Amino acid sequence: MQQDSFHVVGSPTPRVDGYDKVTGRALYTDDMSLPGMLYAGCVHSRQPHAIVEVDPTPARSVPGVVAVLIEKDFPKPQSRYDWFYCTSHPRYRGDVLAVVAAETPEALEEGIAAVRVGYTKLPAVFTVADALSPGAPQVRAEGVALGEDGVPDPERPGNIFPASYKPLRKGDLAAGFAQADLIVERTYDTPYVEHAYLEPESVLVSPEGADGVLIRASSQQGHTPQDFVADALQIPMSRVRAVSTTVGGSFGSKLELVGLMCGRAAVAMSATGRPVKMTYAREDSILESTKRHPFTTTVRIGATADGKICAYQASQVENAGAYNNQAPWMNIRARVHSAGPYDIANISTDTYAVYTNNTVPGAFRGYSSPQVIFANEMAIDELADELGISVVELKRKNLLRRGSITATGQQLVHETLLVDMMEDILRDTRYEEKRAAYAAEAGVWRHGIGLVTAYRGAALGGEGVDASGAMMTGMQDGSFVLRPSLMEFGQGLNTVYAQIASEASGVALSDIRLEPVDTTVMADSGLTVASRGTAQGGQSVRMAGEAIRAMIEETARAMLDAAPDERIEVRDSIAWIEGRPDRSVRVSDIWTMRRYTGRQLSTYQWYSARPLVNDDATGQGEAFQTYAYGVCVAEVSVNTHSGEVIVDEVSAYHDVGHALNPALIRGQIYGGILMGMGFGLYEEYRLEQGRSFDDNLDAYLIATAKDAPLVNIRLYECDDPEGAYGAKSLAENATEMIGAACALAVKHAIKRPVRKIPLTPEYILELLAQGEACV
């Protein structure tokens, strides 16, 4: 990759959607209205597990109420994503019992209040421990129990979600432990976390033509609303069209719930023949949207006295809630990364999800990695404490390097910067000096510093099929339309796509217009997840740009009478003969020529990532095409009287492969740091008997501008051939290390082992009262 030869990628290009957003002109779903449109909403269960009788009659007589739908009005009450559109057997508080559609928002509110629900309570179970205990009520018929060997047994009924079980087996665990001079075993817990995107979910479904349906929705995915609506109405997908809109943040969550809302609105549309908009209030959003999976992780590590880790065993158990559509895929990533970025010969880990009558967790930025990194890094730190050596020394001995074999048996063949990045951040933050100085503190305020080292499989890898399409069409005036198939929902993907298309084609950035994802135009290219949009999704955009460049060159060659040995250059929508700027032609003239000579004016390209082979029984194989490396240092002040924590400074160093838009990357990192701090220190969606009082942003607190620490960012580039123009992943990497780094810093400040997050003031005071000091 010749860095210097790039003209568009690598620059901090302003966002292509910035003008519309800063002027308030960008239309989010709830900003749109249609003539004759009804307002719809849902009646949610007030019991975590019950059989209900729903009486819609009183609601139907509320003036302005047009339809009240209950389970029997749905052609197919259960979606093909496990959750129900509408049910009379709620399995958590959040299941929908009725859907109301009305002429006005006021009538809707009255109608929802008038729906009568009679509950017959059923036994429910909420914690993983209770759900796994013998005799626990079985939440889902497909659930299984653990066998004698600690592995889920398909023959025994229980609460483990069988498809979520992902074992990892490498080397010989018993032999590894036999080599150990010291074995440390610890258990760590992480909470439910709310995504808290600023835009609550909204969908607008309307009749299109004689028998079609048009969907506009605040969806993280362009195509899944189509899938849900065809499923809910039981009609062919070809009759359902979804066109993406501006989405106000998602972070993994605007998938299942938005799809279900589309299905419910579609059934209401079909019952009334009118367009239906369903916009959730924040309370409904928090009640029914997915959360981060809480993990309970037990780690057992064996090491030699000089700090070489020789065996690693873990069980990573998640609360799956009442339905679950994500754990089978998320746990592939949780398995791959279960032993951390360390070179360990003998590993055995088990990862699985457990059904309960709690809120349903789903994908959340990181997709298990913040939870896995927390447990892994805390355990490594406690191992260093027990060994009496510095954790830095321990890391130097065990971190992955180029040529190392990962937990899945994959050799790291590309540049592996991890150790170098760690040495840099240690030097830049004066980590070891501060660590020693803080240890001597005795005042009310204590300081702490924590270091996290991490690696992350870039893009989807073995979690799924990483393929995508892109289309680019030129007009005779030289303007172009680019149609991607993955979604812009705030992360900046369309800006990077415009840059990639411009770089690849030679068409000026200002001549490329991005269009929404439209299911009638673009084929389903899978989910916009796994930080794959740029690195892998960008490949089809690059190919589309390259195909356009080839067309430009072909016609320029003819128009400029180029000799066979003369090369055509294209940049900023001008083509010329290399070294002869006087012999040039504009792309607009080229495209006019092509238009009138019957040449191809458009291209559709498909990219499928290099296939990977993995064995699901052992987790062994090439888990990802490549990995992105990160190191993070957090520095905190802790008030030992009040338990208050202030994050003073966070240094986040990321290997990004190639920074296609450094300003967007910086934005991702700033935002990711605040989200990660919340995970480590104060964010928790608290559930008691399946019920939460954290129902709006006054109870569930996220970081404000006052909470932001001083941030030091450093980006590393390297030669890695796997992603578009050498890009790796970043969006999830930006948040995954921060919670663990804050927890390590607090551990250091208060000299107490930390086994659980968030580190709220109450929990910190509890730890201080225990007086169990550590290094």
Place this chain on the structure above:
Amino acid sequence: MIEVSFSVNGAAHTLRVGPGERLIDVLRGRLGLTGTKEGCGIGVCGACTVLVDGRAENACLVPAASLEGASVVTVEGLSTDGLDPLQQAFLDHHAIQCGFCTPGLVMSARALLDENPEPTEEEIRTAIRGNLCRCTGYEQAIAAIASVAGTGARALLDEQAGLIRSSARLEAGVPFARTPPTSTPAPEGGDAR
């Protein structure tokens, strides 16, 4: 229902409003000014921030019935005559991601600069602390506001420091990966560089 007369972005309106009707309902539902967003409905997210008689207010908390004689400015009213310098600064400093918080943030910043044209970074943080943003981490928005004010902010310094970038190519002569390279298999099906 009572009748109230007030102005929005300079245009006079006389409307009959109900007791539960809020300013945000009037703006979004009746005047079609959808630039003002609703993120929480209880006055904690700031997505609905507008100027009422020059003060930043949460439109979800302002009863429409209280608007008699008021002058309201929304994000749409900032850019009638080209972009407000703050809007331009938000673009230039990459202060926008999903954009849902952006109109509210810009309005809070406008109210701040109208009252205090040269705020310190701390004053900027205080002025926007009622505007929640889940995407950006605020730094680039603070840099944008500080750039208009001509005052400093730490994120501005980062920008002026240029790209924070290290690589084998850019750090002259110092190879980053110190382990010897192993042979790299060519990726199939794509990389045509």
